Amino acid sequence: MERWNLVNKLIVLLLIIAVSYFGEVQPSPWMVLSLLAYIAVMLLAQLVHPPRLKLVLNAFAGYVLLLCMHSVNPVFILLLPLTLRDLLNGYLRSPYVLLSVMALPLLFLSELQLQLGYAFITAFFAFNGTYADLLQGKIRRQEEQLDKLRGTQERLMNRLHENEDFIRAAEYTYKLEERNRLSQELHDGVGHAMTGALIQMEAAKALLWKDEQAAEKLLQNAIGISQEAIEQIRLTLKNTKPPTQQLGIHRLKAVVEAFGSSSGLLTTVVHEGEIERISPLHWKVIHDNAAEALTNTAKYAGATAVHVEVRVLGKLVKAVVSDNGRGQAKIVKGLGLVGMEERAAAVNGTVIADGASGFSVTTLIPLSEMS
Numbered sequence: 001m002e003r004w005n006l007v008n009k010l011i012v013l014l015l016i017i018a019v020s021y022f023g024e025v026q027p028s029p030w031m032v033l034s035l036l037a038y039i040a041v042m043l044l045a046q047l048v049h050p051p052r053l054k055l056v057l058n059a060f061a062g063y064v065l066l067l068c069m070h071s072v073n074p075v076f077i078l079l080l081p082l083t084l085r086d087l088l089n090g091y092l093r094s095p096y097v098l099l100s101v102m103a104l105p106l107l108f109l110s111e112l113q114l115q116l117g118y119a120f121i122t123a124f125f126a127f128n129g130t131y132a133d134l135l136q137g138k139i140r141r142q143e144e145q146l147d148k149l150r151g152t153q154e155r156l157m158n159r160l161h162e163n164e165d166f167i168r169a170a171e172y173t174y175k176l177e178e179r180n181r182l183s184q185e186l187h188d189g190v191g192h193a194m195t196g197a198l199i200q201m202e203a204a205k206a207l208l209w210k211d212e213q214a215a216e217k218l219l220q221n222a223i224g225i226s227q228e229a230i231e232q233i234r235l236t237l238k239n240t241k242p243p244t245q246q247l248g249i250h251r252l253k254a255v256v257e258a259f260g261s262s263s264g265l266l267t268t269v270v271h272e273g274e275i276e277r278i279s280p281l282h283w284k285v286i287h288d289n290a291a292e293a294l295t296n297t298a299k300y301a302g303a304t305a306v307h308v309e310v311r312v313l314g315k316l317v318k319a320v321v322s323d324n325g326r327g328q329a330k331i332v333k334g335l336g337l338v339g340m341e342e343r344a345a346a347v348n349g350t351v352i353a354d355g356a357s358g359f360s361v362t363t364l365i366p367l368s369e370m371s
Contacts, residue, residue, distance in 0.1 A: 034068040038079070045086070058086045074114060080105055081122040085129055095133075099126045185236055193229035197222040248283035249275060249310065252290060256308050259294045265323075266305040273312030282347055282365050286310065286319045289340045289351070293321035293361040296336050301325025301359050312367070319363040328355030337361070 041064055045057035062083045068076040081102045088098060102122050109115045204218035253269045260267035278286075290308055297306055303325030311318045331337075331353050340361065341351045349365035 034064070034076070038064050038068065038076075055087070058083065062087060074111070077105065077109070077114060078117055078121055081118070081125055085125070095126070095130045099123075102126060182236070186233070189232050189236075190229045193225050193232070197225040197229070200225065248278060248280070248286070251283070252287060252308065252310065255287060255291055256294070256306070259291075259298070260306070263298045265298070265303060267308070268305075269308045271310045273317075275310065275312055277312055277367055278310075278317055282317065282349075285343045285347055285349065285365065286317075286363060288343055289361065289363045290319065290321050292336045292340055296361075297321070297323045297325065297359065301327075303358065315367050317365045317367060319365075320360055322358055322360035324358045327358050331355055 038061060041057060041061040045054055045061060048054050048057065062080075065076055065079055065083055069080075084102050085098065088101060099122070103119070106115060106118055106122075109118060200218045200222035204215040204222065207215040207218065249269075249271050256267045256269050259265070294306060294308075297303055301323045303323035306321065306323045309318075309320050311320075333341075333353075337351070337353060340363065344351045344363050344365065347365055349363060352362040352364070354360045354362070
């Protein structure tokens with residue numbers, strides 16, 4: 001706002017200088033000195049920061065202006081509207097009242113040319129000043145809203161970090177509980193069974209030379225108990241181990257998320273179809289090819305986002321890694337792409353690279369080859 005006032009005053013000063021120099025009466029040295037004095041006070045008022053000192057300097061600038069009007073040239077009255085606005089803007093909130101005060105000197109002007117010039121400048125700068133005040137108020141409200149948004153964003157980031165800490169703590173607690181459950185299950189089931197089998201074998205050992213038939217019966221019981229314990233161990237481990245398809249897709253998501261965190265790229269992973277039909281061997285091919293494609297994206301693509309998808313389509317599985325980078329019209333096979341093709345060929349699959357829109361690498365593996 002202060003710069004706007006300064007520019008307006010300089011424009012009017014240039015107008016006064018033009019009127020004075022190209023008028024019938026040539027400007028006197030006193031007029032030049034008065035102009036320089038007014039400019040000095042005006043610039044000083046713009047540079048100081050304390051409101052009271054600024055008000056005093058604006059009042060002094062108005063006093064210098066009145067002296068110039070009375071003693072040097074009446075054309076200096078054209079600067080009066082802006083001076084009055086600087087003095088009264090903080091006290092008269094209504095733009096209509098301010099306009100009335102700025103227009104009041106018109107009653108004391110006798111020359112038609114000065115009346116027209118003063119009226120035009122008053123109306124023009126009153127309108128511009130009101131519009132500038134509206135813009136300044138809008139900017140201030142937007143800055144306040146932006147500060148609120150920054151505060152909200154900071155709170156959300158803090159909450160996100162808290163949630164991440166909570167998730168890590170929950171995962172750690174879950175792992176401890178799972179370990180405790182598995183330990184307790186093995187202790188209560190397998191531990192007791194093996195203790196019973198050991199007691200049976202110790203008793204059979206004691207009766208081996210006295211009563212072979214009783215010792216054989218005890219050994220048979222111990223064998224039965226041991227077989228049950230082994231079967232219980234097998235069932236416990238089977239129930240604890242996650243399915244192959246869950247390991248495959250979760251490992252793929254972990255690889256992609258780790259890549260996104262290290263590279264700063266936006267990553268997404270989707271899957272569709274009966275992914276349980278994908279064997280561990282072919283999951284390894286998918287993982288290795290996806291990791292190689294992600295590395296190439298980070299090095300050469302200049303992308304901001306990477307999308308990974310795994311779909312089971314009828315008799316084949318389709319794994320695609322695509323980015324939104326600059327692409328490549330002509331595909332030049334480097335060691336990375338050749339390695340992906342070799343891995344896919346080992347399971348009778350194929351790799352298709354496309355650089356028309358971004359860059360994508362598609363791995364196709366026939367399901368008929370899967371065990």
